[in-house]
Amino acid sequence: MxxxxxxxxxxxxxxxxxxxxxxxxxxxxxxxxxxxxxxxxxxxxxxxxxxxxxxxxxxxxxxxxxxxxxxxxxxxxxxxxxxxxxxxxxxxxxxxxxxxxxxxxxxxxxxxxxxxxxxxxxxxxxxxxxxxxxxxxxxxxxxxxxxxxxxxxxxxxxxxxxxxxxxxxxxxxxxxxxxxxxxxxxxxxxxxxxxxxxxxxxxxxxxxxxxxxxxxxxxxxxxxxxxxxxxxxxxxxxxxxHYHYDPEKRCALSNGYLIEMSYAEEISPLDEVYLQDLEWRIALPSNTDRQKVRSVEPIGLPFTEELIDGQSVAVFKFETLTPGERHLFGWKALLEVRGVKYRITPPDVENIPNPPAEFHERYLVDDDELAMDTAIVRHAANEAVGRETNLLRKMYSIRNYVYDELSYGIKPYIDTPDVVLERGVGSCGEYVGVLLALCRLNGIPCRTVGRYKCPPHPDQKGVPLQPDYNHVWLEFYVPGYGWLPMESNTDDTDSRGPYPTRFFMGLCWYHIEIGKGITFETLTSNGKRLTKEDVAIGDLAINHIRFTILEELPPL
The missing domain is CATH 2.120.10.30 (TolB, C-terminal domain)
Structure with missing residues (x-):
């Protein structure tokens, strides 16, 4: 038969x-x-x-x-x-x-x-x-x-x-x-x-x-x-x-997938704590040219949604969190994701306007321990671009300089760019820190994006998939064209190049964009934002991330 x-x-x-x-x-x-x-x-x-x-x-x-x-x-x-x-x-x-x-x-x-x-x-x-x-x-x-x-x-x-x-x-x-x-x-x-x-x-x-x-x-x-x-x-x-080219946006979308993503926190503290009026914020997936959020629903406990700098965030509220108390809470999102590649060339950005004035206080400053005032970082910023003035060529030169100077290595915590440059080895988050510092010192507005990548196995449909690590990359701003993506370390494939440019102004379908330019997860108690010195989220809870690829999307 x-x-x-x-x-x-x-x-x-x-x-x-x-x-x-x-x-x-x-x-x-x-x-x-x-x-x-x-x-x-x-x-x-x-x-x-x-x-x-x-x-x-x-x-x-x-x-x-x-x-x-x-x-x-x-x-x-x-x-x-x-x-x-x-x-x-x-x-x-x-x-x-x-x-x-x-x-x-x-x-x-x-x-x-x-x-x-x-x-x-x-x-x-x-x-x-x-x-x-x-x-x-x-x-x-x-x-x-x-x-x-x-x-x-x-x-x-x-x-x-x-x-x-x-x-x-x-x-x-x-x-x-x-x-x-x-x-x-x-x-x-x-x-x-x-x-x-x-x-x-x-x-x-x-x-x-x-x-x-x-x-x-x-x-x-x-x-x-x-x-x-x-x-x-x-x-x-x-x-x-499958592909769809939009000449007006200068971008091409390729094969896409419908993905269910779950992110949940399980309260399981290393040391019991007592917190009053606790608000636990977790960023939600973003709507972009290549990523569409079909729906979001809570896991375990209800949340309210608020906007922070234009990004959607889930807010979970606890009157008190007492010793011995246990919860599981988070969100589940249904996402359409596609590959995207922008086609913008250096001549296209020769006569662009200056970035908006408000960008100077948000995307050109040291707002995340970037060590932008240290001699080694300032020297690297000058060395990376030389006499180049074109924004895209500067960005490309900075990327290649960082790839030349660093090798990839997993670490349990993130050091500042000065330490990373001196050591010569960095995780994806440390690559991002060095790139942010060098770009901002050269007048290029940048912000972090990311948090997770779906395991790239689109033929494993309907099977729960769990990423091994979280992941971050960045976006840089080009006046007249907007925010463009760039991977942190993934294209650093050889010791001295030439390096691929697949994720320079491009992302594959498995990149999940969450919380552009904002902190992925924060805690507030009695109206005061808690730092990792007060209580580290990793010491308070265990996160659970799951992806399920449901189907390949039809061509646009």
């Missing part, structure tokens, strides 16, 4: 479902022939023919797998297959699959795309997209690669689509000039292939992305004691990329 979806129902999911071809280890290049997907399983040399509806998979080069091993890029134009392997580009007839040499690069060729007589080839070592003419096999022009990772390609009549495995990004580029039109973040890490599917019936273009990486899992090994051990396995699949 078959339990597969009827074909007419499954076909309605075309462009929505994840494609998981059987036996594949690491898919890189992909391309469409009408409604059939062609993919290369790079380590095995399998050229796969995949039905996107049923995942039915066929190896179409059973006698030539050795010749197709280590191929990374793949493109199809009419009846010709184009591939990259090593330093070279090859072509062959789809019926015979006998590879013919086309051109050799000085370094490894990564991706390839073909439109009529133009052959586009990416090379990470050169940092270029090279363009060759088919008949003469000569290079006719080149463009700067948009990202820093290994890039693969697809092309249509006017546009190059470039996916970058380190940037976790798809760049949409004018194929004539090489100019970036906009870019979108992919919902998964390590995109390794990209293809365009033209839906003839609906006259729309669907973009598919291949992903290849590995994952950890618990393996049951009967020959070991204990029998359970941590192991790694290949993970590869193909997923549609």
């Amino acid at each position: 078959s339990f597969a979806l009827p074909r007419f129902l499954a076909s309605q999911m075309f462009g929505q479902k994840t494609i998981r071809p059987l036996s594949a280890a690491a898919i890189c290049g992909i391309a469409f022939i009408k409604d059939t997907l062609i993919a290369i399983d790079t380590p095995r040399g399998h050229l796969l023919q995949i039905d996107p509806v049923s995942d039915n998979t066929k190896i179409i080069n059973p006698h030539q797998t050795r010749e197709f091993m280590d191929i990374t890029g793949l493109s199809i134009w009419q009846d010709t297959l184009w591939v990259t392997r090593g330093n070279s580009v090859y072509l062959c007839n789809l019926n015979s699959l006998g590879l013919e040499h086309f051109v050799t690069l000085p370094y490894e060729a990564d991706g390839v795309a073909v439109w009529e007589s133009a052959i586009y080839v990416t090379c990470q070592r050169l940092g270029k997209i090279l363009v060759f003419e088919k008949d003469t096999r000569r290079e006719i022009t080149s463009f700067n690669a948009p990202g820093v990772g290994i890039e693969n390609l697809a092309v249509d009549e006017e546009t190059l689509w470039v996916c970058d495995n380190l940037e976790q990004t798809v760049y949409v580029i004018d194929r004539g000039t090489g100019e970036i039109i906009f870019s979108v973040l992919t919902p998964f890490e390590s995109p390794t292939g990209i293809a365009i599917h033209q839906d003839g019936e609906q006259e729309q273009k669907n973009i598919y992305i291949a992903y290849a990486s590995d994952e950890t899992y618990i393996r049951d090994n009967p020959n070991a004691d204990p029998s359970y051990e941590v192991a790694r396995r290949d993970r590869t699949f193909i997923h549609p990329l």
